Amino acid sequence: MNADLERLIRLQRAETDLRRVEAELAEVPRQRAELEAALAAERGRLDGARQELAGGQKARRQHEADLQDLEAKRSRFKGQLMDVKTNKEYTAMLHEIEGVEREIRAREDQILAEMERGENAAVEVKREEESFKQAEERHRTELRGVDERARALEDQVRRLTADRDAIASTVPAGVLDLFHRVARSRGGVAVAQVQDAMCQVCHVKLRLQLYADLKRNEEIVQCPACNRILYYEAPPPTVVAEP
Ligand SMILES: [Zn+2]
Numbered sequence: 001m002n003a004d005l006e007r008l009i010r011l012q013r014a015e016t017d018l019r020r021v022e023a024e025l026a027e028v029p030r031q032r033a034e035l036e037a038a039l040a041a042e043r044g045r046l047d048g049a050r051q052e053l054a055g056g057q058k059a060r061r062q063h064e065a066d067l068q069d070l071e072a073k074r075s076r077f078k079g080q081l082m083d084v085k086t087n088k089e090y091t092a093m094l095h096e097i098e099g100v101e102r103e104i105r106a107r108e109d110q111i112l113a114e115m116e117r118g119e120n121a122a123v124e125v126k127r128e129e130e131s132f133k134q135a136e137e138r139h140r141t142e143l144r145g146v147d148e149r150a151r152a153l154e155d156q157v158r159r160l161t162a163d164r165d166a167i168a169s170t171v172p173a174g175v176l177d178l179f180h181r182v183a184r185s186r187g188g189v190a191v192a193q194v195q196d197a198m199c200q201v202c203h204v205k206l207r208l209q210l211y212a213d214l215k216r217n218e219e220i221v222q223c224p225a226c227n228r229i230l231y232y233e234a235p236p237p238t239v240v241a242e243p
Pocket residue numbers: 192199200201202203204223224225226227228
């Protein structure tokens with residue numbers, strides 16, 4: 001095989017490996033953001049449960065204050081009952097007192113309901129606190145995993161870049177220029193394998209004479225359709241079962 005062609009094949013493999021690892025490394029910020037978002041959602045649920053509990057406690061304190069006012073009002077009305085002069089006034093005052101007592105019962109019912117809601121909310125807060133604690137531990141572990149992976153990928157990028165540069169340094173300048181020109185315009189893939197008289201990247205069918213020349217791998221030949229540098233590799237031998 002033409003020595004430069006052989007170097008270009010190795011260069012392409014090194015480039016492809018490097019690009020794959022760089023693409024994996026580029027995913028890391030998104031993975032970190034997803035972990036942060038998942039933890040923020042858990043924190044949001046805990047905050048929500050705590051707000052529910054605090055809101056219930058506030059409502060209960062308001063009902064209790066209202067109840068005290070209503071009880072004071074009832075005492076005042078009962079005191080005034082002694083001072084009324086007529087039956088009509090007396091009936092009217094009793095009516096007022098009944099009204100206040102209805103309100104008192106309503107407030108007492110609300111306080112009971114808030115107490116019950118408060119107990120449930122307290123249980124929910126405990127549950128969310130436990131769940132958040134677990135989520136935090138999970139988050140720490142997963143984040144550590146992502147960081148370790150990122151470090152390993154960075155090491156690989158450094159190693160693969162050095163490999164790629166070492167191979168590139170063995171390629172004559174003109175051939176390397178051609179490689180880079182084609183790679184730039186063809187998504188980073190400058191070298192294509194030929195099998196069954198076909199460019200395996202763009203799948204154009206090659207003329208028979210070109211194919212015959214290519215099979216010798218003696219020259220640097222570009223695909224007539226995609227411009228990639230072509231090389232021939234015999235298909236793996238197929239085992240035919242004896243009848
Ligand atoms: Zn092609």
